[in-house]
Amino acid sequence: xxxxxxxxxxxxxxxxxxxxxxxxxxxxxxxxxxxxxxxxxxxxxxxxxxxxxxxxxxxxxxxxxxxxxxxxxxxxxxxxxxxxxxxxxxxxxxxxxxxxxxxxxxxxxxxxxxxxxxxxxxxxxxxxxxxxxxxxxxxxxxxxxxxxxxxxxxxxxxxx
Numbered sequence: 001x002x003x004x005x006x007x008x009x010x011x012x013x014x015x016x017x018x019x020x021x022x023x024x025x026x027x028x029x030x031x032x033x034x035x036x037x038x039x040x041x042x043x044x045x046x047x048x049x050x051x052x053x054x055x056x057x058x059x060x061x062x063x064x065x066x067x068x069x070x071x072x073x074x075x076x077x078x079x080x081x082x083x084x085x086x087x088x089x090x091x092x093x094x095x096x097x098x099x100x101x102x103x104x105x106x107x108x109x110x111x112x113x114x115x116x117x118x119x120x121x122x123x124x125x126x127x128x129x130x131x132x133x134x135x136x137x138x139x140x141x142x143x144x145x146x147x148x149x150x151x152x153x154x155x156x157x158x159x160x
Contacts, residue, residue: 002083002152005103006067013060020053063103075152080124082116083152088124091132091143099124 024046031043070082080086080101087098097112101124104115114121123135129149135142 002067002070002072006064009060009064009067013057013064016053016057016060020050020057024050024053067103072153072156077151077153078128078149079151080127080146080149081151083155084124085148085150085155086124086127086146087148088144089147091145096147101125 027046028043028050031037031040031046034040034042037043075081075083082101082103084101085098086101087096089096099112099114099120101116101121102108102113104117107113107115107118116122116125119137120135123133124144124146127133127146127149129146131146133144133146135144
């Protein structure tokens with residue numbers, strides 16, 4: 001999971017760097033050629049995009065730095081944490097769902113990814129297989145039973 005996230009970050013940084021260094025200067029140059037910069041929407045749009053791309057690259061560099069600090073050996077092997085795959089039973093509706101706990105930037109609801117910072121992520125954090133947890137959702141409390149837990153260390157074969 002960590003390598004997958006690092007790869008996604010690297011690919012995004014590469015694409016943004018290309019845009020910042022190749023595409024945006026060309027857009028800005030063409031916009032300048034149109035004349036009066038005070039009322040030039042293309043110019044303003046290109047500059048705003050340039051600022052966004054620079055900020056996003058900075059954020060991604062910070063995320064990569066944070067990810068490099070994660071030591072798999074320090075991640076619990078028996079409790080829900082970053083990277084855990086959790087199958088839960090929702091007592092209210094009697095259905096099971098599977099979630100993977102991820103960092104906020106990499107939520108993919110179709111794949112069952114939920115953020116550590118989300119109400120469900122926070123509610124499941126630290127729970128063990130077999131535990132019953134109450135998650136405080138905006139619509140009210142929901143009770144879940146941890147049916148199956150596979151932690152990040154177990155997924156990569158560490159700590160077995």
